[in-house]
Amino acid sequence: MEDRKGLPKLFQKNYSLGVGVEVGSFRGDFSKEILEKWRGELKMVDSYEDSVPGLDMVGAIEEATKKLEGKAFTIIKDTSVNAATLFGNETLDFVYIDADHTYGAVKDDLEAWVPKVRPGGVVSGHDYFDGLYLGIHFGVKLAVDEYARDNKKIVEATKKDEAYEGFQFRSWWFIK
Numbered sequence: 001m002e003d004r005k006g007l008p009k010l011f012q013k014n015y016s017l018g019v020g021v022e023v024g025s026f027r028g029d030f031s032k033e034i035l036e037k038w039r040g041e042l043k044m045v046d047s048y049e050d051s052v053p054g055l056d057m058v059g060a061i062e063e064a065t066k067k068l069e070g071k072a073f074t075i076i077k078d079t080s081v082n083a084a085t086l087f088g089n090e091t092l093d094f095v096y097i098d099a100d101h102t103y104g105a106v107k108d109d110l111e112a113w114v115p116k117v118r119p120g121g122v123v124s125g126h127d128y129f130d131g132l133y134l135g136i137h138f139g140v141k142l143a144v145d146e147y148a149r150d151n152k153k154i155v156e157a158t159k160k161d162e163a164y165e166g167f168q169f170r171s172w173w174f175i176k
Contacts, residue, residue, distance in 0.1 A: 003161045004030070004171035007124060008037035011094045014122050014175070019092055021045060021116070023080045023109065024099035024126075028064030031073065040093060041072040045083040080105075084112035092117045096171075097125035103139025110147045117176045124173035128157050144172055 001007070011020055011034065018040035025031050025044035035042055044064065048057040061075060076083050080099045095113045099105065110123075117123050130141045148155045153174040161170045 001156070001158050003158050004126065005033060006158070007096065007122075007171060007173065008034045010122055010124075010173065011038045014120060015040060015093055016120070017091060017093050017118060019043065020094040020096070021083075021087070021092055021113070022096045022098070023083070023113065024097065025064060025075070027060045028067045030096070030098070030126075031064060032067050032071075034096070035068060035071040035073065041074070043074050043076055043087075045076045045078065045080060046099070047079050048077050080109050081112045084116060087116045089115045090118040092121060094122040094124060097123075098127065101127050101136060101138045101140050103130075103137070103143050106140050106143035107147070110143065114147075114151075114176065119176055121176050122173055123153075123176055124171060126161075126169065126171050128170045128172040129168065140172075148174060 020038065020040055021043045022031055022034060023045045025046045031042055031044050048061055064075065076086065095117055097109045097113060099109060114123055125140065127138060127140050128144065130139050144155055155172050155174050157172045158170045160168060
């Protein structure tokens with residue numbers, strides 16, 4: 001797959017239950033891409049906390065709502081792991097994780113969300129790399145690769161996605 005714009009087609013190909021989750025939705029840019037190609041209902045999880053200086057979280061919710069007008073979506077204002085408790089096991093067609101990118105948080109997200117995806121569904125996410133970026137120690141690749149190794153999953157990644165300041169922000173996925 002060239003970039004993450006192909007993931008909604010994969011979600012649709014694996015459509016069964018009609019419910020998917022994007023964790024870390026912010027302004028709804030990728031949510032819009034998902035809902036243009038996927039026919040189900042999207043649950044958008046984001047804490048929308050004003051803890052990041054310079055980010056207007058209230059404006060982000062309004063922007064996402066406006067972008068997705070007429071689409072089947074619900075915004076869940078909560079942390080990733082807390083929001084996962086709102087869903088039963090094996091009730092989702094997919095999850096796309098794009099929230100806290102630190103190693104520990106990604107491990108926690110995988111432990112919380114993978115059980116929620118049905119067998120044959122898609123577990124996926126963004127920012128598949130490790131390293132220091134904007135003062136944050138990204139550990140997405142290490143956490144995802146460890147989970148896949150320990151659970152006998154094969155991780156695939158996009159060839160490219162957005163690139164900023166020498167970093168390639170690729171997406172990853174595996175089939176549960």
